[in-house]
Amino acid sequence: MTRKQKRLAIIGGLSAVVLTAVVFIAIAMRGTASFFVVPSEIQTQNIAINQAVRLGGIVKSDSWVKEGTSHNFLVTDCKTDIAVHYDGIVPDLFREGQEVIVEGALINNELFEATNVLAKHDENYVPKDMVDKFEEQGLCPGHTDEAYG
Amino acid sequence: MLSIELGHFALILAFALSLVQVGVSAYAWQRPNEGAFSFVRHAGVMQFVLVLLSFAALTFAFVTSDFSLKLAYEHSHSLQPTLYKFTSVWGNHEGSLLLWVLILTLFGAAVAVGGANLPKASHNLVLGTQGFLTFAFIGFTIFTSNPFERLPEMPLEGRDLNPILQDIGLAIHPPLLYLGYVGFSVCFSFAIAALISGKIDAAWARWVRPWTMLSWIFLTLGIAMGSYWAYYELGWGGWWFWDPVENASFMPWLTGTALLHSALVMEKRGALKIWTILLAIITFSLSLLGTFLVRSGILTSVHSFATDPSRGLVILGMLTFFICGAFILFAWRAPTLKAGGLFSPISREAALVFNNLFLATATIAVLVGTLYPLVLDAFTGIKISVGAPFFDLTFGALMVPLLLVVPFGPFLPWKRASIAQASKRLFGAIVLSLILAIIVAAYLWEGFTLTPLGILLGFWVIIGALADLVERSKLFKVSPSVSLRRLAGLPKNVWSTSFAHMGLGLTVLGVVFVTAFETETITTMQPGDQIEAHGYSVRFVNEQNVPGPNFTSETATFAVAPVGKRENLVASEKRNYPARQMPTTEAGITTFGLSQVYISIGDRVEDNGRVVRIWTKPWILLIWIGTVVMALAGTYSLTDRKYRIAAPNLVRKQALGATK
Known part of the structure; x- marks a missing residue:
């Protein structure tokens, strides 16, 4: 092999590694990324049972029932409510009437089982994804204004 | 206090001086003369002195609780412990940007003083580039995020710092991280200077390596400190979340590590010149990208202070300018470089190329995982989240071959080696x-x-x-x-x-x-209760209300012991900060050898009970x-x-x- 061929072979080999990795990254992305939805989109977007999603909305007033470490509450976008169950400790700023993002999946047509509950951790923090969706779809008008103001 | 205006003035002066420095540096490049070189060096030091003055003025306002300063009013409180009055200075967008600029000028001054042994023309170009960065970032600070804004009427009390940030971690993590991030600006300036002058050789690598090493050390410690801080402060027991903000600091670390290794090849063997220059540019570009992601407000996290979206556009503009400018210069000048020493596919050089290949690919994986959701949202409005499963899979898979090869590196001689021989040894x-x-x-x-x-x-x-x-x-x-x-x-x-x-x-x-x-146990406990949690006994001793300087605390004390050993007392708290009406959780952590037991308390349940979350973290230290x-x-x-x-x-x- 000439020097030039050698160099081409090395560059070819390196590119092959990088390309393989990129394909692998793309496949991993399809397998692991989870969609962000608000409650009304659970039906309209045909979210399947056990499909991992992030659900954003407002903890409906007077819906939070806790028994020890078990929490049941409704997440609403002022149009549709979704019942959520979570076993664990909710964040310090988890409150009724405030924004929340829960990660998990529907375990049947009625109930969303959360593996993680995120609430804001600063009074200036707004779950931006959620506010964007609310504004786009005209949901809960009061909430988004206040959150953005 | 007049000092605020003095600080403001010093910052404006530094801004003007950096512009003059760039101009004189360009002139000295065309017409080399000692007077101009000397001016450029002194200007580098003066900028640091001016920004330091301005930073000191801002700090003074915070420490003396001068709430006529808008920033102090919004992010400080007269009852804060003194340490937090200091750290509040950078616990907000404007102040943290001034800290960024302070460190940028610190490195500018360090290069001006410490680079006296460099050839004058190269030194001049490095300082000119550094001055240009300073000009852009001070400009951004003054015009979009001025920390010296006053309030027309002085409020009696400040609105306090975000309680999550009221911790010793804020005194350590941001300065270390910025020293790392911004330190790579020196490598960037060296790369630009080398491309402009066309002088790229082994000596270049020798000059750049200590700066790379210094920045890498700070970045390593900064990331580690951030990780430990998140671990004990956020109360979720996690030490790394693959949060976009963490990724933003991790990417320059990965490419910085690659740069350390490739500069070694360039220094010792004169090979990989083009790649090393490119890495120097990429590493600082990733630092800038990190700054953009964190400071533009496009992400929401504990790091992104409430920001005004127009700032994001300005940072994006600056980012594009510096990165594109550097790459255009690179594309124009790189082909003129002569390829250096040859090496066989099995050699120390090749092992270092392997290291670079996998570090660079891992950076791509992290970059894709971090930016793809943002890009997808911007173009299609579809909101997805890419979390730990993606990064564990891709980054983890890429690390396996890299780690397998690491020990071989030092055993392979330069130029030509044999795997069989290295394996034997x-x-x-x-x-x-x-x-x-x-x-x-x-x-x-x-x-x-x-x-x-x-x-x-x-x-x-x-x-x-x-x-x-x-x-x-x-x-x-x-x-x-x-x-x-x-x-x-x-x-x-x-x-x-x-x-x-x-x-x-x-x-x-x-x-x-x-x-x-690691194990996690969630249960409810009454004072006096004792449970077994995966090899440890945990006893809820008692609970007290304890007042703090600017908060009140419900403190639960636990006695934790590995089976059959002496017990450690550990306090886990729930605090309430009245100034912001905000509760926080302070985890209780106790160490046994290399392992830790981590306890967070949740809500109060009937009588005196508490929801308690107990993690055991083997070998986490x-x-x-x-x-x-x-x-x-x-x-x-x-x-x-x-x-x-x-x-x-x-x-x-x-x-x-x-x-x-």
Whole structure:
């Protein structure tokens, strides 16, 4: 092999590694990324049972029932409510009437089982994804204004 | 206080001075003369002095609780402990940007003073580029994020700092991280200067390596500190979340690590010039990208203070300008570079190329995972989140081959080597790490998982790193006193390589252990209750209300003991900060050897009960011990005479020798 061929072979080999990795990254992305939805989109977007999603909305007033470490509450976008169950400790700023993002999946047509509950951790923090969706779809008008103001 | 106006004025002066510095530097490039060179150097030092003055003025306003300053009113409180009055200065968008600028000018001044041994023309171009960065960032601070804005009427009390940030961590993590981030600006300026002047040789790599090393040390410690802070402060027991903001700091670390290794090849062998220059540009570009992601408000996290979206556009503009400008210059000048030393596909050079290949690809994986959701949202409005599963899979898979190869590197000679020979010399290390991994994995067997592979990799990297020292000192082959003497006589870079790799192995082992074997118990407890949690007994001793300076605390005390051992008392708190009507959780953490037990308390339940969350974290301390070992190894290599900035003659002589 000439020097030039050698160099081409090395560059070819390196590119092959990088390309393989990129394909692998793309496949991993399809397998692991989870969609962000608000409650009304659970039906309209045909979210399947056990499909991992992030659900954003407002903890409906007077819906939070806790028994020890078990929490049941409704997440609403002022149009549709979704019942959520979570076993664990909710964040310090988890409150009724405030924004929340829960990660998990529907375990049947009625109930969303959360593996993680995120609430804001600063009074200036707004779950931006959620506010964007609310504004786009005209949901809960009061909430988004206040959150953005 | 008038000092605020003085600080503001000093900042504006530094802004003007940086512009003049750029102009004079450009002039001196065309017409080299000592007067202009000297001006450019002094301007670099003066900018730092001016920004330091301005920073001091801002700090003074915070420490004296001068709430006529809008920033102090919004982010400070007169009852805060003094330390937090200091750290509140950068616990907000404007102040943290001024800290960024302060460190940028600090590096500018350090290069101006410490680079006196560089050829004058190169030094001038480096300082000119650094001045241009300073100009852009001070401009951004003054015009979009001015920290010196006053309020028309002075409020009586401030609105307090975000309670999550009221911690010693804020005093350490941002300055360290910025020293790392911004330190890479020096590498960037060196790369730009080299591209402009066309002088890129082994000497260039020798000048850049200490700066790269310095920034890398700070970034390593900054990331580790951030990780430990998140671990104990956020109360979720996690130490790394693959949060976009963490990724933003991790990407320059990955490419910075690659840069350290490729600059070594360039310095020793004159090869990989184009790639090394590119890496220097990419690393600082990723630092800028990180700054953009964190400061633009496009992400929401504890790091992104409430920001005004127009700032994001300005930062994006600056980012595009610097990155595109650098790449255009690169594309224009790089083809003129002559390729350097050749090497066979099995050689130390090739091993370092392998390292670079995998670090660069891992950076791509992290970059895609971080930016793809943002890009998808911007173009289609579809909101997805890419979290730990993606990064564990892609980044994890890329690290396996890299870690397998790490111990081979130091055993391969330059130019041409043989894997068989290196394996023979590493045979002892291979056997020893296999045996250790099998014993540990068998002892902790939990079914067929990837854990044993991870344990093996950790031991392999550690033992392989030590094997280099054993081999070079001829331990077990000659008498112990001779080996000891040989060990003492080893070059500093051998020691630092060995220890840096060992630190990496320790971190890997810690990560594998805590990921595989941590346990979580959630239960409700009454004072006096005792439970068993995976090898530890946890007793709820009592609960008290304790007042703090600017908060009230419900403090629950627990007694924790590994089975049959003495117990440690640990306090876990729920605090309430009235100024912001905000509660926080302060986790209680207690250490047994390398392992920790981590307790968070939740809501009160009937009578005096509490929801309690208890994690056991086996060997978790190794994660941070490993990073500290890496940073210490780097620091030790900086003491090497050949990088000593105060040894100009030696460096010049060597540089001359290398260019010949």
